[in-house]
Amino acid sequence: MNTIERILALLDNKGIQQKELANELGFNETNISEWKAGRNKSYKKYIYQIAEYLDTPVAYLMCETDDPTPPNKKKPEPGEPGSGMAYRRGSNAINENTRSGDPERDALIAEVYKIITSIDDIEILKDLSDYSDYLVSRRKRNK
Numbered sequence: 001m002n003t004i005e006r007i008l009a010l011l012d013n014k015g016i017q018q019k020e021l022a023n024e025l026g027f028n029e030t031n032i033s034e035w036k037a038g039r040n041k042s043y044k045k046y047i048y049q050i051a052e053y054l055d056t057p058v059a060y061l062m063c064e065t066d067d068p069t070p071p072n073k074k075k076p077e078p079g080e081p082g083s084g085m086a087y088r089r090g091s092n093a094i095n096e097n098t099r100s101g102d103p104e105r106d107a108l109i110a111e112v113y114k115i116i117t118s119i120d121d122i123e124i125l126k127d128l129s130d131y132s133d134y135l136v137s138r139r140k141r142n143k
Helices: 003-014 018-025 029-037 043-054 103-117 121-143
Strands: 087-091 092-094
Touching: 003 029, 003 043, 018 029, 018 043, 087 103
Parallel strands: none
Antiparallel strands: 087 092
């Protein structure tokens, strides 16, 4: 199955009309017809929204995995975020149960955690990690 076939199969399995998907995500229903005919690949710019709407990983839609189970439905492995055990990198730990006592900081950490754990694309996660490392080193130099 290719990406379009997977999108259409999920729509069918969930009883969602193509028009409903188009309306919900803000594109024209004719786009889907063009995708099916192979005349247009604009679905790629909507792939994250489509995956979220269909509650499936981007990797499944892009044929990188055959598992359509959404990441938040999978049981995390020990040491992964959401397992109740901290994910460790160096001496730092990020844990959804971590509380600092500062409500603003805790809310920010929870929001960032939610965003990061929803990302399926490994390259994006690597870029975010590199950028985070850069910011930390820059701020350490400025102190």
